[in-house]
Each structure stands twice: as C-alpha cells, then as structure tokens.
Amino acid sequence: MKKIEIRFAGTGGQGVILASVVFAEAAGVHEGWQVVQTQSYGPEARGGASKADVIISDRPILFPKCRKLDFLVCLSQPAVAKYLSDLKVRGMAITDRFYVRECPHPKTVCLPLSETARQELGRELFTNIVTVGAVARISGLITLESLKKTVASRVPKQFIDINVKAIELGWNLVEKTTISSVPAETKHP
Amino acid sequence: MKKIEIRFAGTGGQGVILASVVFAEAAGVHEGWQVVQTQSYGPEARGGASKADVIISDRPILFPKCRKLDFLVCLSQPAVAKYLSDLKVRGMAITDRFYVRECPHPKTVCLPLSETARQELGRELFTNIVTVGAVARISGLITLESLKKTVASRVPKQFIDINVKAIELGWNLVEKTTISSVPAETKHP
Amino acid sequence: MKQLLSGNEACAIGAIRAGVRFFAGYPITPSTEIAEYLSRELPRVGGTFIQMEDEIGSICCMNGATAAGVKAMTATSGPGFSLMQEGIGYSIMAELPCIIVNVMRGGPATGTPTRTSQADVMQARFGTHGDHPIVALCPWSVRECFDLTAEAVNISERLRIPVIVLMDEIVGHMREVVELPETVKIWRPDKPKPAPDQYYHYDDRNNYDAAIASFGEGYRIHLTGLTHRKDGFPTDDPEIIKWNLDRLRNKIEENRSWLWDIYYEDIGSETVIVCYGSAARAGMEAKRQFELKTGRRVGIVRLRMVWPFPNERLIALLRSARRVIVPEMNQGQLYREVERTVSLRVPVVSVQRYDGEMLTPEEIIASL
Amino acid sequence: MKQLLSGNEACAIGAIRAGVRFFAGYPITPSTEIAEYLSRELPRVGGTFIQMEDEIGSICCMNGATAAGVKAMTATSGPGFSLMQEGIGYSIMAELPCIIVNVMRGGPATGTPTRTSQADVMQARFGTHGDHPIVALCPWSVRECFDLTAEAVNISERLRIPVIVLMDEIVGHMREVVELPETVKIWRPDKPKPAPDQYYHYDDRNNYDAAIASFGEGYRIHLTGLTHRKDGFPTDDPEIIKWNLDRLRNKIEENRSWLWDIYYEDIGSETVIVCYGSAARAGMEAKRQFELKTGRRVGIVRLRMVWPFPNERLIALLRSARRVIVPEMNQGQLYREVERTVSLRVPVVSVQRYDGEMLTPEEIIASL
Amino acid sequence: MIEVTNDQFLGYFRLDERFPHILCPGCGIGTTMATMVRAFLELGIKQDELCVVSGIGCSSRVPGYLDCDTFHTLHGRALPAATGVKLAKPELKVVVIGGDGDIMAIGGNHFIHAARRNLDITVIVVNNFTYAMTGGQYSPTTPTHERAATAPFGNVERSFDVCFLAKAAGAMFVARSTTFHVAHLKKMLELALKKNGFSVVEVISQCPTFYGRYQGIGDAVQMLEWLRTRAVDVSKVTDPWHQKDKFVIGVLHDQQEIAPYTQLYEQIRAQSRGK
C-alpha cells in the first residue's frame, strides 16, 4: 500500500488551504489517486496558524487526518515549531526561504517561494500556487500537466495565465537534485 | 374523611377563577380546611369555556383536580352541557338564572346571580363575588365573616365595600330551604 | 402566616427569599404570574425587574446581571425555553449561576398553551448544543415551588451553573394554603476570593463552592462563550478544551451525591412508582387508593431533582422492586432514563398521558 | 465526472438533485460553504437563496417556503441549531417537510467554532420542547453527504417531517474525489390529492406517503403550531390533542423499520464497534489496523441514521457480540442509547474524545 | 335573502363553526379583520390568491377566521414565514397581521429586515398597546408611566413609533388609522395593499379587557370615544412623527415604487443563468 501524507502549513491568509486543494485535486481527479484533504484553522480569518493536510493513497483512505507526515510544507516559522514533530524522521520539510529562518530537520529543502511570487508575479498572493508547483515536482506524484489543468479549472478566466505561470515557476524552482531527496517511503510503499 | 369538590364554571371573563380563589382562601386560610384550587381555561382571554375547581378536605389533598363534583356552579349554558356529567348523582348544581336556561339535574338551585349583580350593584362584573356568597352559604363550609375577610384582603381598598356587599347579596340569595338540599355526602363524609 | 398561593407565586417568593434580585423575562402562559409577581416585589427589595423584547433577550440580560454579581432569574414555558437554549449554553460555558424556570405546557410548538405537560424533561437536559452539565428540579406542590426555587438558587451559586426549575401548568397555577418561612438558608462561600492579581476566574479550585469575582469589583475578568483557559481567555488548544469541558462535567460528577434529592416511601414493596412533579400527586394518590383497596403496599420514589439523573441511587432504592412504574405527562421521557438505569434488573413500565389533562390515579392503578 | 468536493458542497449538490429549490440561512462556521454554494447554484435552477437576519428567521422562512410547496432547507451549526429549536418544533407540528443541516462544531455556547464535535446528537433528538418525532442522518464521507442529504429530502417528504442531517466539521470540510450521479431518486406520492372540498390537511390517511396541498393551490389550508384537528384548526379537546400527538409519534413508529439505515460488517465478532459520522472513519480504520495486527476480526455497526434509534435492529445485530464499543466525539451521548438498548445482554464501553480533535484509531484500539 | 355584497363578505370567513370568534366583546381586532376583508373585496383580491400570515396573540388569531390560505406561525415569526411564502410563490398576495407584541417586540427584527428588503407584502400591525393574549403586560408601544400587569408602578420604558420605525427601516408605504375610523381604515388598507413593495398599516385598536381596564379608559364604547378624540389627521399637523398623546392618522410615508424583492431576485435568476 502506498500512502503519502502531506501538510501545507502557514499563517492564515497565506492560502495554504487552496494549495492543498489544488494539490489534492490534481492528484485525485487527474492522476487517479485516492485523496483526502482536510484542514484546520483558528477562529481568526487571518493571523493565526493554518494547516491543510492531503493524504494520497492507492487504497481508500479511512482516517482522513495526517498522522506521520511524509512532507511538511512550512510557509511560516511558527508552523515549523508546531508541526515538525509530526514529520517522519525520513520525511521532508519544504520551507519558505523568506519566512522560515530555521528548520531543524535533516531533510529540509528551503525554497524562495514567497520571493518568487513577489518578484516574478508581483504579488505575494501567489506564493501558495508557486508552492504547489514546487511540492508537486518534489513529491513526484503529479505531472505538470495535471497541475495546470487543475489550476485552470479552479480560477476565474482572467487569472488562469498568471496562476499557470505560478505553477511553472514553482515547478522550476526545484532542481533535479532536490527530487532525489524524496523520502524513501514515497518510493517504496 | 371529609372531601368536597366544587367547580365554578362559565365563560372566560365571568371571573370564575377569582370566585374559586376567594372560596378556597376563605375555606383554607380562615376556616382551616385543607384546600386545593386549580383551573383550566382556553387559549382565549375571553369567550371560551373556563372552569375552576376547589377541593376542600380535612386531610391533605394529593390529586388536585375534581373528579366527582359535590357542587357544580354554572354561570353559562355551555358549562352545564360540558360538566354536568362530572356531578355526582346526589351532587348539587347551582346555576345562574339569566344565562342558564336549563339544567337537567335533580338537585339544581337556580339563582339570579348575574341579575343581582347587575341590578343591585350596577355591574355584572360582580356576578362572581355574588356567586361565592351564595355557594358558601349553600355549602355550609364557610362563614360569612371569613368570606368578608378574604374579599377585603384580596381587592384594592376602594373596592372593598362593594365586594363585601356582593358577598352579602349572594349570601342572602340563599333561602334557608335551599340549604337543606346540600348533598348527602357533604354531611356524612 | 397562612396564605393561599399559587405555585408560580410561591416560586417567585422563594427566589426573593433566596436572594434573587434580578428578573428578566417575557410573558408566556403558564409562567407569566411569576413575572407579574416579581414586577411588583423586586423593586420593593431594591431589585430589578425588566421585561425584555423576547426570551433570548431575557436570558442574555439575566446572564449580564449575573456576571455583574446579582442573583438573577428568568421564567418561561416551552416556546420560550426553546428560544433560550443558546443562552443557557452561554450560562453554562461562562459558569454564570442563574435560575431558569420552565412552567411546562403542552407542546411541541405553540401546542396547548393553557394545558399541562411534562414533555420538556429531556429538553431540559439536552436542549442546548454541546456536552454540558445540567441541574433540574421538579416541585410537586406549592410549598415545593418555594423550597426548590430557593434550593435552585443555592445550587446554582455553589456549582456556578444555571439551574432549571421544571414546573408545569398544574403546579404553577394550583393554589394551596402554605406557611412560608421568612428566611431561607442562603449558601455563602467559606473562603473569600483571592486578590485580583492572584485571581483566575476558572481556577481549578473554584469550579464549585468558591467565591467568584464579578464585574465592577476590580478583577478585570473576561467572560466568553468560547472554550477558554483558566484566565477566561479563548483557546484552541485541545488539552485546554478538554480541561474546560471536564471542568463542566465535574460540576455534576463530583457533586451528584449531595445534589440528588429524592423522596421515597415503602421501597421494600414489590411494585414501586417512580415519579416527579405534578404527576407524582397522581402517583401518591394511586398508592393510597391501591393500598386502601388491596391492602398491599406500593413503593414510591419521587424525584425532586430529575437532572442529574440519580442512577446509582435509583439502583439502590429499587433493589428489591419487582416492577417499576413510571407515570408521566408525556410520551415516556424520564422512563427512558429509568429503563437505562435499572432495566437490567427489573422491568419498567411507562404510564403516559399527553392530552393536556392531568394523569389520574386510576390510570396508574391500572398498571400496578 | 470525477470531482474533488467538500462534504458541504456535496450536501448542497445532493439537496439540489433531490429537488430542493429553497434555502434560507445565516452564515456560521463550519456550515457556511453550503449557503455559499447554494447562493450561486439555486438561482440557476430557478430556486431561491435568501440570507436571513438570523437563524430563527431562517428556519421560519424555510417553513414558509415549505408551506408554499417548495422543497426547502437550511444549514447551520450548534449555536444556530439551538436558536432554531422553536422553529423545528413548528415544522414538526405543522408537518412541514424540510431539511436542517447541522454541521457540528465544538460546544457548548460559542465553543470552538473551527473544531469538530459530535455533541449535538442528543440535542437533535430532544432540542425542542414537547414530545415530537425526529429523523436524523449522519454521513461519514463526502459521498454520503450527497447521498444522505438526498435521502433526507425524500424521507422528509414521505413523513411530512423535518429531517436533520448531522454532519460535523470534519465531514463538512473534508474533500474527497467523488463521482456524483446526475439524477437521484425523488419520492413522489402514489395517489393524487383529493379535491379541495374533500381534503383534510391532517387526514388519517395522509400522515405519511401522501399527496399534500400547499398554499396557492386553492385548498385554503390553515397551518398552526397549536394542537389541531384534522382540518388544521386549533383545538383544546384532550382526545384530539392525543390524536394529534399520536399522529406525530406514528410517523416514526410505523416507519422505523424502513427508516433505519445501518451499515455493518463482521457482526459475528466478539467485539463490535457501534459508530456514526466521522468518528466511524476512525472506527473503521481501528478495525482494519486491529485485524491486521491481531488477526482477530472486529465487528462494525455504522449508523447512517441515528434517530430514530434502531433499538430492535441493534439488539439483533449485536446478538452474538461480547463487547460493544461506542466511539464518539463527545462525552458519550449515543452511548447512552446503545447502553439502554443492549446493556442487558452485553457490556457497552464509551470511547470519548471532546477536545476538538478527531478521535484516532489508536484510541479505539486501546479499548478493543 | 342575502344581498350579494354581504354574501361575498361573509363568504370570506370560515363561518361554519369558527364563529362567533373568540375575541372579547367589543374588541377592535374583529373590526380590523372585517375592514381588512372589505378592502380585499374592494380590490378584487381573490380568496385563492391570498395568504394571510400571523404570529401568536389575540391579533394573530385573525387568519383562523378567514377562508383562504392562512398561516398561524410562531410568536413573532409571521414576517420570516411570510417571506418564505412570498419568495416561494410570488404570485400569491401575502398579508401579515399581528399585534404590537408579535410584530414589534419579539418580531421587531424580522419587521425591520423585511422592510429593508422591500419584500412585496402588506403588514397590518394591530396596536392595542399591550400583550393582550397573555393578560395585559406592557408592550413596546405602551406609553411611559402607564400601568400594566408587569408595570404595577407604571411603565419605565418609552414606546416605539411603529410608523416612524417602519419608515426608517425602509418601508415603501406607511399609514395609521384606528378602529373607530373604519372608512378611513379601509382606505389606508386599500392603499397599502395596492402598493408594490413593503407596506405597513398601524391600526390603533381597543382592548377593553386589559388595556382599557388598566388605563381606566373603560369599555369598548368608551375606548372608541377615546380613539376618536385622540386621533388627528396627518393633514392637520406639521410633524407627523412626534405627537404626544395623539394618534396622527393618514398616510405618513409613501415613496416612489422601486422593484421589490421578488422582482429583483427574478433578475438574479436570469443573471445566474447568463453566466
């Protein structure tokens, strides 16, 4: 049985829930995986911690919450503190270079996610979509094509191009070398 | 064990509840009987059927509703129709001469209660108090003194005189002969 | 002084004697006389009566007065009680001691406003959302309306909890001659409250039987309906949420034994009637008549407190019973609890009446 | 078409497919997405979405639309559900078929708005005053949110009763990939309704499975929340009151067997887990893990319908069980019912979690 | 032999067994009900095209006497219920009738929000200054200092001006009349019923049983006398809103019609399909 648990974590307003939805939809609808996406957020619209979990499997998923993460994506420093303990020893942390100063985990990939959004797309708003592109490539679970299709079906027409661009930017942020550090479990279910 | 069940019945607005309260208070507070007073009325403030029960006993009263009436006081024709079946065969019906055209019960005392109120006191409003006076005397359970005391404690100062008058009028409506028709049960508990 | 009083009046008097100085309510049959009485008597003792725009306003206004340190109450009937459910949840969560009188009438919906019923018994326990503690008392006579309302005030203060007084149309409107004591025992905490800088509004030591700060005393307390920490501020921390809900649960769990308030007689008998409120009057009369007629004794267990349900106590009391009869003016509500509690050992029979009339002794005798 | 949908979205879609054309609601976490979805989709199918000033307005507005013959629904969470209780009683009394979705969150009071809970299960049964019938369904997956909402619509129409869909934050917000059928079975009465002059709105033959008149069809019907006669007009007559309440009771009594909706597996096992809603996902996972680890089978009984409680059926299903585990995200609410039903024969264990987090398989395994 | 008009008029009621109605002798609600039916007939509103909605109270008993679709809802909830009916079947004429308690106390919020939404219905507020059904407690329209069952020392609260509040909340048409001024009342009701939008008529009505008694005004006849002397026509005052001890009667607010709620929502439907 193959089962991958991925958490997108950050601060309310960073759009981690949307990131997880796009990820799950691409994996589930376009790649044919079994997926469950869940989320948890504070009472606050913005400002509090926010996390969204995706489980991807080749069998029906019963328990929908992540327990032992294969991937932990952190877009804020507090998220690292809060969730690192949920990451498998051999799991991988993916962090934002700007917002996350440190991540005491052996397999950590630190990427300029928000910076890319800001610099290349002019608005930090797209950080989450850039992130999806990067994580998708790292995980090796989703093709670029599926991702683009998903994004195109999720956003209003006038925003399709920029979102697809964001996906590509994220995708391209990830070096070939990074991919090799995908946790073992992912490869050998 | 002595136990007398009395029902005051009429139309909403005729004040049968107040009649029963005055009766019960006189019997319970001033004469030392055990009493329970209950009532039942329709959703309507006025117009619907309205009844109030008083149980008088020399022992604690558990079940508070009348089951087999010793006295049924009817101030309206529908009340007769509705409640006559609850009257003991040897119980007594006391009816208002004006509002009750017929009462098919052997022991029926028909009194000009509302007429007395209207004619002697100028307002039909006092029918209920006149009634209390009459019923008290018929029942033989309460003295005129107790009744007067009760009424005086229940109504605003400026209305004491007229209410006491009403009591007396009711009391005097009852002929000595009427008293002899008190149901047997009352006398021999 | 001997007086002829209705249950509603006696309830209002009991409240005042037990220290209630605030009433917020909205008229509804058959509870209105409580409001009417208090509108006259509360200002006389320096208290406050306010008629709010509805029952939701009433319970929230009462909660406000309670938060400001005044013993407060409201009274209503079914429809209003339904409307108050969210506010009752707030009283529970913020731990505001207060009294909610529900003079039950026929339901559901507008139902039969002027007729009697005991059909809000389960609602009293489970009417508001979320897990929560509830205490509900059930008087059967005018005198008990006085006694149990006063008792309710004390329990609410001790447990920092809303207490429900479940009356019904019969008990509320019935008049009996009573002699009420001028003073009643009023519970006061043993220890004074800590100074503001050492004070936590939801301290582990003040879940019950403690002195509590209220608004205007310099404690700068924060009340919220959110799950909160011991200082009263909201939290999402699962551990503290659990602590918060356990705390509420423990109000009952740790006090059930002294809370339970049961009157019983002849429980050694083969058949025992378990009853409460005005139906107990029929139950008691049934016992009397049956014994007179047959010479056989019938046991009676009358619950003066229906919630928390006295399970262990009931098991003990019904140990030697061969048959348990539960007469109620509803479709068998508390019967469920009795069944849950003792059906393992003894068969339980539900005697129901729900046509707005009072249950009669005969109906009970028929199943004795 | 495969889609990634949340439970809330699937619920809304299920409603529309089953013929719901009216939604009146007031936003509240975690149910708001149902309203948001329907605000977009209902006008497209000629339906109506209205955001009312509060939940009381919402349920009463929904009742109005239902009375006018449109299939209608509302959605809310704990606090709003508490506020709706009086209105639910009206739906019951006037026999208005409608759907009330409660996406449960942490309570009591404002509680923990963004966390999950199953603590409104008892409230769903007893939240409104008076004796009353209730049907409540409990989906465990996105697909079931769709299916059971559609089912709820049909049941409500057949029984002329409000049906409650008890979801929770997990099920409502969780997204899964589903392929939803374009059409679902919609219940339609066999017989046409009698002509206006022969029509009684509460005829003995139309308590359920009947064609009912609504406003604007020339039947000149009268709806009231008062106890009423077969023509709908209020009455105080005890006999008719009883007839009225029996009628309501019979909606359930006479249909329980087809209503009950239970999924079960391996009930011959020694230990059986009785569960519902999202806790059943933990229950099922616990079963899987336990069996993998120990090789011993564990039975599972998953209640898709929690009310009416399937007592007789449960007794049958649990005949050979030696131990029953009831895992819930509350302080043991449905546990009470299971206990009441089967504790005579088999010990029942309550597994509880009420800190806003989802119950884990491990917690259940610990008591297997 | 019954003349046509009377026949039609009586045909609007459920005479078979619901009459005489349960209202007290001399209660103004009966007059209001009769006048309302006359207005329906005058405007040709057919029984099968009409739904009359109420909450709970003496005034709210009216629908139970009318032979058309009638909806006796919960206390205070006539307006949301009417909203549901109207939106579900916009072709129905929907009329709400209720008391000062039902519509202004517990139902106050629904009232102002329905006005804000410009729901195309007519609301008749029977203002008898008290909660009559429950025995004469003070209501949001009871004047300050007056006595009531829950105001034994006089009411400390101030009263709403129902009409002013209706206007402020957004009503299109607002008028006031009394049960003494029956012809005037009928005219006001007709104007309100004709308005395409949220219209309100406040009917000052006598409750001899409670309000009359608590205020010492007297019986129905004396109360009508009191209504007569207190009423002043809107044409005779400069400011219709702030009159003490007077009832300003007439059309107090009448604004140009705009598309009402159901019409706007129909546009939304069209728009939603266009997307």
Next chain:
Amino acid sequence: MIEVTNDQFLGYFRLDERFPHILCPGCGIGTTMATMVRAFLELGIKQDELCVVSGIGCSSRVPGYLDCDTFHTLHGRALPAATGVKLAKPELKVVVIGGDGDIMAIGGNHFIHAARRNLDITVIVVNNFTYAMTGGQYSPTTPTHERAATAPFGNVERSFDVCFLAKAAGAMFVARSTTFHVAHLKKMLELALKKNGFSVVEVISQCPTFYGRYQGIGDAVQMLEWLRTRAVDVSKVTDPWHQKDKFVIGVLHDQQEIAPYTQLYEQIRAQSRGK
C-alpha cells in the same frame, strides 16, 4: 523610557500575551479599538469602572484585548447582556462594541429596543459592510448590487442606514465617523461616551480581507483612501440621511437628555416602597 501617555494607553490593553492581536493586517477594527481607548483616557474613564461588552465577530473580538471587565457574549446578544450588566451595576460605564452583523443583523431587535429604553450605554457599531468573521457574506449594511460570498451575482437587498434607524428607535445621540478620520472618530466617541443616555457611533471601517477584496477596492491603504474620498461632513449636506455612495460623518442626531433607564427604574424602586 516610555512616556506617560503611551504608558497609560498601553496599560489599557492586555499586552502580556494577547498581542499582536488576531485581526488581519490593516484591519480598521484595530484602529477603532485604539481610538476608543484614547477616548476613554481622554474622559478619565477608569479601567475598573468600565465594562466593555460584545457579541461575536471580528469587531466583537475587541473586548478580549482590553484590560478591564470584558464580556464577550453570544452572536447578536451584546445589548441584552449589557442591559443586564448596566441594570445590575448602574455605576459601571458600559460600552458595547460590535459589527454590522452582530448588532444590525441577528442583534437588530435588541439594538432598537435598547435604544427605545434609553439605556444609558454607548454602542459602537463597526460597520465593515460584511460578515467578516465568517468569510465575507453580505450583511444588512452591504449596499445593493455589491458582491459577497453569498451574493455572487450581487446583493438584492437594500442596506440599513444604521444611524437613521438608531434615531428612529429612540437613541439620544447618534454619530458617524470612519477609521480614516481618527481624530474626528475620537471626538465622536467622546461625545457619545459623555451623553447620559443611549448613544451610538457608527464607525465605517475597512475589512481589506473580504469586503475590500470582493468589491475590488484593494488593500488597507486603498480602502482608507476610499473612506477618505467617500466621507462628507454633516455640515456640508442638507439631508444627512439619504446620501448615496457617501458616508455623512459627524453628529447626526443629538437630543436633549432625559432621565435614562437606570434613573427611571430607581424612581420605580422608591415608588414601590412608598406603597
């Protein structure tokens, strides 16, 4: 070294661990809260003589940050709760703060009734034209045609004029300001707090996260710009009530003080004992 005023100012907040607060970047509620505290300090309202009451919503989160008695009640129920507090302890200064949803939607009835009763409290309505806490649905103050989470095709409803409604319901003092006009806002709050009776200040506030986004106005800075250009002082208009697309700011209604509720009730107490 911290200067005295700042010290006092910060001392009014629960700074220990409750800050930074949970409101979004650039949210006007923070500005409203700070300005309110400045008004308290200006008027010498002591922390131990004050109770701030709210319901549920982003705006209703304010009490949780203040170091005084604070009462975070149920959604819509701040006013009845405040009524209870004020009547139980009339010596406390009671201030209610809440959003357009909390006070005008679910809490609308309590609002008009508290105004009618002339309860001596101050109500601050933070109007951001939306239910922000739940994600940007339309509220009773959202203008017609605007988009919201539950109005994907534009809002069909009309909006309340909060101030007009407050006046119609009986408020003694009614003013409006915005979070851009901070000095003005502070003055309005001070005037309201000084009024002995029911006083209302409507604060037009930016919610960049939802309202700003749904309306395409932009971020906090752009929203403040929008507030600046839309506001017009009451002195510059003839009719302060019916301005479209403008926020008329200033004192819109200020009537001569009469004895407020608590004072009148004290008289009732005296009278009741006299009997």
Next chain:
Amino acid sequence: MKKFLLEEPVEIVGPKGHRHRLLKHFCKGCRICVAFCPTQTLDLDERFKVTVAHPERCIGCRLCELRCPDLAIFVTPARRKQE
C-alpha cells in the same frame, strides 16, 4: 362555498327601505353599534343582543356594520337596492 349560517339571520326592513340583517348569535353585546349609530336606531335586547329598536330612524349609513367587531349586523341601504 361552505354553508356559513347556522342560525337564520333576523331581517328587518325599516320604513325607508334600509334593510338590517342581524346575526344575533354572533353579537356579543358590546354596544359599539348602539353607541355610535348617528340616529340612535339600535339597542340591545334583554339577552344583550343587538336589536333594531327604531327602524324608522335608520339613515342607512352602515356605520354599525362597519364597526361591529363580530360580523353581527349588516345594513343594505335602500338606495343601493334601487340601483
């Protein structure tokens, strides 16, 4: 239409042709019609039900009908009939 009259109404036609129709069983004797009849045409009978004491006085203004809260009195003015 459902049958709607349980008791026969009392019909009185005055000398001027104004026809009164009284549904006495509906009348609650409130006196409103009596008190406000401009011509003192009406009165209550010994059972407190409305009665046309002076048919000759009636001017057919119908105010009694319009004000009656109980649908107990109807007047068909003479001129109407002639139309």
Next chain:
Amino acid sequence: MKKFLLEEPVEIVGPKGHRHRLLKHFCKGCRICVAFCPTQTLDLDERFKVTVAHPERCIGCRLCELRCPDLAIFVTPARRKQE
C-alpha cells in the same frame, strides 16, 4: 500593572526631537502609516515591519500612531516633551 512589553521597543529620535517608538513585533506591515504620513517619513523594512526611514522629515503629527491598527508605532512630538 502587568508587564506589557515582551520585546524591547525600538526608539528613534529625529533631529527635530520627535521621538518614535516602534513595537515591531506588533507591526503587520499594512502600510497604513507609511501611505498616510504627510511627510513620507516611514517605510517598511525588509521583513515588512515599520521603520522610520527619514526621521528628519517627521513633523510629529502623530497620525501614524492614531491610525495604526496594531499599536505598533508611537510618536512623542518634541514640543510635548518640552512642556
């Protein structure tokens, strides 16, 4: 009074004597103070926190302080101190 500052505030005194006190950990970088400072005195730093970019420009009007939604910036104008 409870302790109320977790992090040391940043204090900057400009040449005209107007003293800025920044509670950077409260600042959410909303730019309100920056955009509406009449003299363009303020800016955000690389971590999007307020900073006094041009202390010399400040005229001590305190508008930044009054408008800040997060209690993150305080200004003590020079003249005030001299009083």
